[in-house]
Amino acid sequence: MSELLSQAGFSLAEDPSSADVLIVNTCGFLEAASRESLEATLELAQGKGEKTLIMTGCVPSRYKGDLVSELPEVDAFVEALDEESIVEVVGAALKSKEIHTLAPSPEGETFPNKGWEYVKISDGCNRFCSFCTIPFIRGRYASRPSKEIYTEIEGLLEKGLKEIVLVGQDTGVYGSDFAEKPDELQSLADLVRYLAPLFNKFGAKFRILYIQPDGITDDLLGAFAEVDELVNYFDIPIQHTSSRLLKAMRRKGSAEEFRDLFSHIKKKIPGAILRTTAMVGFPGETEKEFEKLLDFIDEIGFDYVSSFAYSREEPGRAAYLEDQIPEDIKQERLQLLMDRATLVGERKMAAHVGETEEVLITGKEDGLSIGRTWFQAPDSDGLVSFEEELEAGKVFSAKLVEANGFDFVGALEGGV
Numbered sequence: 001m002s003e004l005l006s007q008a009g010f011s012l013a014e015d016p017s018s019a020d021v022l023i024v025n026t027c028g029f030l031e032a033a034s035r036e037s038l039e040a041t042l043e044l045a046q047g048k049g050e051k052t053l054i055m056t057g058c059v060p061s062r063y064k065g066d067l068v069s070e071l072p073e074v075d076a077f078v079e080a081l082d083e084e085s086i087v088e089v090v091g092a093a094l095k096s097k098e099i100h101t102l103a104p105s106p107e108g109e110t111f112p113n114k115g116w117e118y119v120k121i122s123d124g125c126n127r128f129c130s131f132c133t134i135p136f137i138r139g140r141y142a143s144r145p146s147k148e149i150y151t152e153i154e155g156l157l158e159k160g161l162k163e164i165v166l167v168g169q170d171t172g173v174y175g176s177d178f179a180e181k182p183d184e185l186q187s188l189a190d191l192v193r194y195l196a197p198l199f200n201k202f203g204a205k206f207r208i209l210y211i212q213p214d215g216i217t218d219d220l221l222g223a224f225a226e227v228d229e230l231v232n233y234f235d236i237p238i239q240h241t242s243s244r245l246l247k248a249m250r251r252k253g254s255a256e257e258f259r260d261l262f263s264h265i266k267k268k269i270p271g272a273i274l275r276t277t278a279m280v281g282f283p284g285e286t287e288k289e290f291e292k293l294l295d296f297i298d299e300i301g302f303d304y305v306s307s308f309a310y311s312r313e314e315p316g317r318a319a320y321l322e323d324q325i326p327e328d329i330k331q332e333r334l335q336l337l338m339d340r341a342t343l344v345g346e347r348k349m350a351a352h353v354g355e356t357e358e359v360l361i362t363g364k365e366d367g368l369s370i371g372r373t374w375f376q377a378p379d380s381d382g383l384v385s386f387e388e389e390l391e392a393g394k395v396f397s398a399k400l401v402e403a404n405g406f407d408f409v410g411a412l413e414g415g416v
């Protein structure tokens with residue numbers, strides 16, 4: 001949406017008070033996330049005055065028409081699957097209010113350069129895990145045509161971006177819905193190989209997030225090994241190691257299968273970074289099952305773990321299971337899981353101290369320039385900070401001189 005707005009000549013205001021349009025892009029995956037989204041919207045609504053307030057994303061998709069009467073402060077809603085209409089909606093909302101302070105910029109490039117961007121390769125999900133509302137919100141799985149992905153990425157790289165992050169709810173099955181289209185790519189491995197020359201031409205990198213365990217095929221690992229521009233970062237949500245619970249989650253796998261999968265990755269791609277997502281407090285989770293999950297985090301040595309406590313969300317089937325875990329136990333297990341994951345992850349990070357890495361500068365924080373190495377994904381992992389004033393969007397070679405938890409202090413190699 002920011003790309004579309006930028007192309008249409010809109011620019012990003014310094015802060016909400018100086019904006020004409022306020023857009024809250026929401027997450028509605030959990031009730032807690034929906035609540036946070038509503039709070040953010042209401043907070044902005046308080047001082048909005050004549051400004052136009054638009055809510056986009058998964059909350060409008062999940063709650064639909066109910067929101068119109070409940071949030072009269074909001075001028076327009078854009079559901080997740082309609083995000084391409086954002087320019088039209090903003091234009092219409094502004095017209096009805098007769099605010100015309102926005103002049104298109106001559107270059108059509110008015111959002112700050114942070115050097116990287118997410119690109120969606122698919123939307124929706126067919127898995128219907130019993131705890132998840134996403135298939136109900138985002139719909140059935142649909143891969144984006146490969147040419148469309150290529151063109152979007154080409155446009156971003158032409159502007160000088162140095163990293164593209166490929167996302168989707170279930171990236172590993174990219175192309176599986178194109179079986180009837182012989183002219184389309186049929187797998188994620190095909191997509192990686194198709195995009196590789198483009199990244200090579202522009203000297204840029206890409207990473208892929210959210211590959212479900214069964215999406216890791218030998219063909220895909222082959223593509224990871226062949227394509228230097230694809231960083232060896234594996235984001236593979238397992239959710240749990242108990243095959244009993246995984247079955248109740250309507251997911252596949254077991255501790256043995258996941259153990260084999262991760263050792264296979266480590267063997268084929270030495271030095272691979274491993275991220276996973278794990279959930280605690282799913283209905284019926286026993287103390288013993290939880291402890292085995294903790295041990296598994298240690299055993300595999302995950303670099304990063306996103307952890308969640310199960311949240312009872314209708315219409316996911318797990319909401320109707322009887323043996324729900326009390327909230328205090330869920331929170332206690334979540335804390336223990338986060339502590340264990342932090343311990344393991346920080347140990348892994350400390351091993352990078354002394355390495356020289358390319359760091360993409362993404363902006364500023366607390367007066368320091370900040371950036372990311374290939375083994376740090378945006379919005380979830382750590383950062384590298386520098387005392388020097390460095391231009392966002394540029395890549396510098398730097399030595400990681402000190403680790404603070406998941407973050408690093410960088411020292412430029414060879415000056416600016």
Ligand code: SF4
Binds near residue numbers: 132169
């Ligand atoms: S794979 Fe499962 S958890 Fe992930 S989006 Fe699909 S249904 Fe939800």
